[in-house]
Amino acid sequence: MFKSLLDIQNLSVDEIRLIMTKAEEMKKDIDGDTLDVAALRGKNIVTLFYENSTRTRTSFENAGKFLGANVTNISIANSSVQKGESLIDTGKTLDALSTHLIVIRHSASGAAKLLSDNVEAKVINAGDGMHEHPTQALLDMFTVLLHYRKFEGLKIAIFGDIKHSRVARSNIWGFSKMGAEVTVYGPSTLLPDGIDKMPCKVARSVQDAMKGADAVMGLRIQLERQQKGLFPSISEYKKYFAVTDAAIKSAKPNAIVMHPGPVNRNVEMTSDIIDGARSVINEQVSNGQAVRMALLKMMLAGA
Numbered sequence: 001m002f003k004s005l006l007d008i009q010n011l012s013v014d015e016i017r018l019i020m021t022k023a024e025e026m027k028k029d030i031d032g033d034t035l036d037v038a039a040l041r042g043k044n045i046v047t048l049f050y051e052n053s054t055r056t057r058t059s060f061e062n063a064g065k066f067l068g069a070n071v072t073n074i075s076i077a078n079s080s081v082q083k084g085e086s087l088i089d090t091g092k093t094l095d096a097l098s099t100h101l102i103v104i105r106h107s108a109s110g111a112a113k114l115l116s117d118n119v120e121a122k123v124i125n126a127g128d129g130m131h132e133h134p135t136q137a138l139l140d141m142f143t144v145l146l147h148y149r150k151f152e153g154l155k156i157a158i159f160g161d162i163k164h165s166r167v168a169r170s171n172i173w174g175f176s177k178m179g180a181e182v183t184v185y186g187p188s189t190l191l192p193d194g195i196d197k198m199p200c201k202v203a204r205s206v207q208d209a210m211k212g213a214d215a216v217m218g219l220r221i222q223l224e225r226q227q228k229g230l231f232p233s234i235s236e237y238k239k240y241f242a243v244t245d246a247a248i249k250s251a252k253p254n255a256i257v258m259h260p261g262p263v264n265r266n267v268e269m270t271s272d273i274i275d276g277a278r279s280v281i282n283e284q285v286s287n288g289q290a291v292r293m294a295l296l297k298m299m300l301a302g303a
């Protein structure tokens with residue numbers, strides 16, 4: 001098993017398949033109350049989040065604790081980072097404190113790799129800048145797999161701020177590797193340079209993006225982008241790019257609706273869609289628990 005999980009781009013199809021299999025086993029153990037609650041006894045996990053998080057940090061903490069590991073959450077606001085300690089020095093300090101695995105979120109792309117290259121502990125990237133958020137993509141893929149039992153031939157439509165989204169990047173790499181077709185759609189100012197070199201199509205209209213989609217994924221519009229002039233107003237964004245009841249009519253009748261959260265209700269996605277029958281947003285969160293438990297067990301217990 002790999003020392004660190006830094007991205008999806010460099011995972012092999014077999015590695016992704018293995019993670020899906022282990023996540024499904026873990027989900028069965030959770031649902032059937034047959035978890036090995038001592039699987040990670042004696043293992044020390046640290047969550048080191050330089051950015052805010054609800055889902056990712058909590059599910060990693062739960063994942064470790066449910067499997068018997070010791071989990072320590074470092075609050076950056078109260079840590080020696082505030083005294084100027086560097087990322088590498090923080091990592092080496094955690095090594096000296098017998099840490100087996102660090103889960104890191106950081107605003108800088110590449111921070112997780114920098115840490116992994118300089119510490120003994122294993123590292124999981126919980127989101128680094130605009131680069132990747134691999135465990136989010138793995139839980140998204142797992143959610144789609146549980147619904148369709150396959151990836152090949154599925155159409156995944158991703159809407160919103162692709163440019164700044166590490167979730168979009170990880171999902172484009174992941175779903176396309178597994179044989180699904182990925183289409184992205186958003187304001188041209190919110191598409192990244194080099195999108196034509198990524199394994200996805202760029203749609204020119206909502207209908208074009210939605211057409212034949214099996215899964216429709218909204219992304220959080222980072223409202224601070226509006227201040228930078230990347231789109232004129234929330235109401236115009238909503239009119240042309242939001243996932244709405246009207247827009248989704250072009251998708252397949254049973255298409256599922258996904259969002260990594262947190263969601264801006266009635267901005268990138270309307271409330272009736274978020275809370276509607278197609279929505280699997282809460283399933284994504286629960287599945288994230290199983291995926292992260294599987295990963296911790298694979299990386300720390302050699303399962």
Ligand code: CP
Binds near residue numbers: 054055136260
């Ligand atoms: N999807 C996601 O990363 O959510 P959090 O920021 O709450 O962890």
